[in-house]
Amino acid sequence: MQMKNDLLIRAARGEKTDRTPVWLMRQAGRILPEYRAVRSKLNGFIDLVKNPELAAEVTIQPVDILDVDAAIIFSDILVVPEAMGLPYEMIEKKGPIFPNTIQKEEDIDKLRVFDPKSELNYVLEAIKITKKELNGRVPLIGFAGAPWTIFSYMVEGSGSKTFSKARKMLYTQPALSHQLLQMITDSTVHYLRAQIASGADLVQIFDSWAGILSPEQYDEFALKYIDQICDAINEVPVTVFAKGAYFAREKMGGLNCETIGLDWNMDIEESRKLIGDSKTLQGNLDPCALYGSFKEIERSTKNMLDDFGTTRHIANLGHGVYPDVDPEKVKCFVQTVKEYSSK
Numbered sequence: 154m155q156m157k158n159d160l161l162i163r164a165a166r167g168e169k170t171d172r173t174p175v176w177l178m179r180q181a182g183r184i185l186p187e188y189r190a191v192r193s194k195l196n197g198f199i200d201l202v203k204n205p206e207l208a209a210e211v212t213i214q215p216v217d218i219l220d221v222d223a224a225i226i227f228s229d230i231l232v233v234p235e236a237m238g239l240p241y242e243m244i245e246k247k248g249p250i251f252p253n254t255i256q257k258e259e260d261i262d263k264l265r266v267f268d269p270k271s272e273l274n275y276v277l278e279a280i281k282i283t284k285k286e287l288n289g290r291v292p293l294i295g296f297a298g299a300p301w302t303i304f305s306y307m308v309e310g311s312g313s314k315t316f317s318k319a320r321k322m323l324y325t326q327p328a329l330s331h332q333l334l335q336m337i338t339d340s341t342v343h344y345l346r347a348q349i350a351s352g353a354d355l356v357q358i359f360d361s362w363a364g365i366l367s368p369e370q371y372d373e374f375a376l377k378y379i380d381q382i383c384d385a386i387n388e389v390p391v392t393v394f395a396k397g398a399y400f401a402r403e404k405m406g407g408l409n410c411e412t413i414g415l416d417w418n419m420d421i422e423e424s425r426k427l428i429g430d431s432k433t434l435q436g437n438l439d440p441c442a443l444y445g446s447f448k449e450i451e452r453s454t455k456n457m458l459d460d461f462g463t464t465r466h467i468a469n470l471g472h473g474v475y476p477d478v479d480p481e482k483v484k485c486f487v488q489t490v491k492e493y494s495s496k
């Protein structure tokens with residue numbers, strides 16, 4: 154099917170576009186009252202993730218309401234550990250918890266590299282419904298967590314400031330760590346391929362906890378596995394977003410992917426130099442900038458656009474949008490990108 158707005162895909166591939174495409178990480182859910190209305194019909198977040206019809210509905214809300222150039226499927230990175238045999242719970246106002254965690258060899262023996270068509274069919278169904286309802290309006294982004302970030306939750310059992318249990322395992326049980334990371338990697342490749350077969354037009358890998366590793370450890374325990382995923386996925390453009398991995402930018406320029414996401418700590422000009430001209434860059438306005446006045450948002454968004462230039466850029470925030478941001482401020486960001494980059 155011909156896509157009506159394919160700016161995201163064209164920008165990812167480095168083709169010329171009439172303006173810079175824009176979307177926001179974590180745009181589905183969180184900020185919209187319309188999302189909370191849908192969510193309140195169910196018992197909780199996980200029920201919504203597992204309900205393909207409603208997941209499709211909240212995936213499309215930001216396209217209708219915020220006028221962004223892409224939809225991202227409403228799901229979570231933690232569906233992968235669950236499908237591997239480690240279920241999670243989502244505690245209101247606190248975040249995810251894993252009742253069981255991975256500490257030793259016997260824990261890994263109980264896990265499986267799963268078949269996404271059975272274990273994660275609810276995500277694939279949500280993608281199919283979303284594609285049908287979007288009817289080619291904008292591309293649909295699929296996603297997964299990077300192996301290191303998924304490993305962190307599986308070992309730590311919850312969010313953490315330091316993830317010291319997860320990092321401890323890299324020092325005390327490196328072979329076991331590699332075994333688990335490889336299992337997550339293999340599962341993720343199957344899962345992303347299934348998302349693409351179901352209709353995802355681009356996929357993004359979120360390495361949210363990249364920034365807590367040393368550069369050497371990031372090479373050994375994180376980038377190596379992202380590299381495998383990028384090599385395995387060739388059907389659609391791939392975006393790698395490694396939050397805080399400023400030290401790995403030069404190496405990320407060598408990944409077999411189309412786009413590298415930047416967080417707001419990363420200098421744009423320096424990132425372009427380190428990563429090179431063969432990648433599209435995505436980002437990187439500070440999510441907190443959206444708490445500023447409309448005038449300030451316009452100013453900082455225009456500055457960002459000036460720094461990135463008009464080619465090989467996908468406008469976004471430097472991390473997910475925060476839950477209490479006023480949707481009108483998000484619209485201001487989106488409209489500023491659209492208008493200013495058209496000139």
Ligand SMILES: Cc1c2[nH]c(c1CCC(=O)O)Cc1[nH]c(c(CCC(=O)O)c1C)Cc1[nH]c(c(CCC(=O)O)c1C)Cc1[nH]c(c(C)c1CCC(=O)O)C2
Pocket residue numbers: 177178179180181182183192198225226227228229230231243245247248249296312359361473
């Ligand atoms: C680390 C991580 C998680 N999940 C995700 C990441 C990587 C991105 C990042 O670094 O922000 C990714 C994610 N989670 C969700 C999406 C949906 C698509 C989107 O809008 O981008 C995506 C892409 C829905 C969600 N995932 C979650 C919510 C909020 C749950 C609710 O509605 O109650 C949503 C809409 C819950 C979640 N899920 C996770 C946490 C830590 C939490 C609790 C705190 C929070 O809200 O971020 C794990």
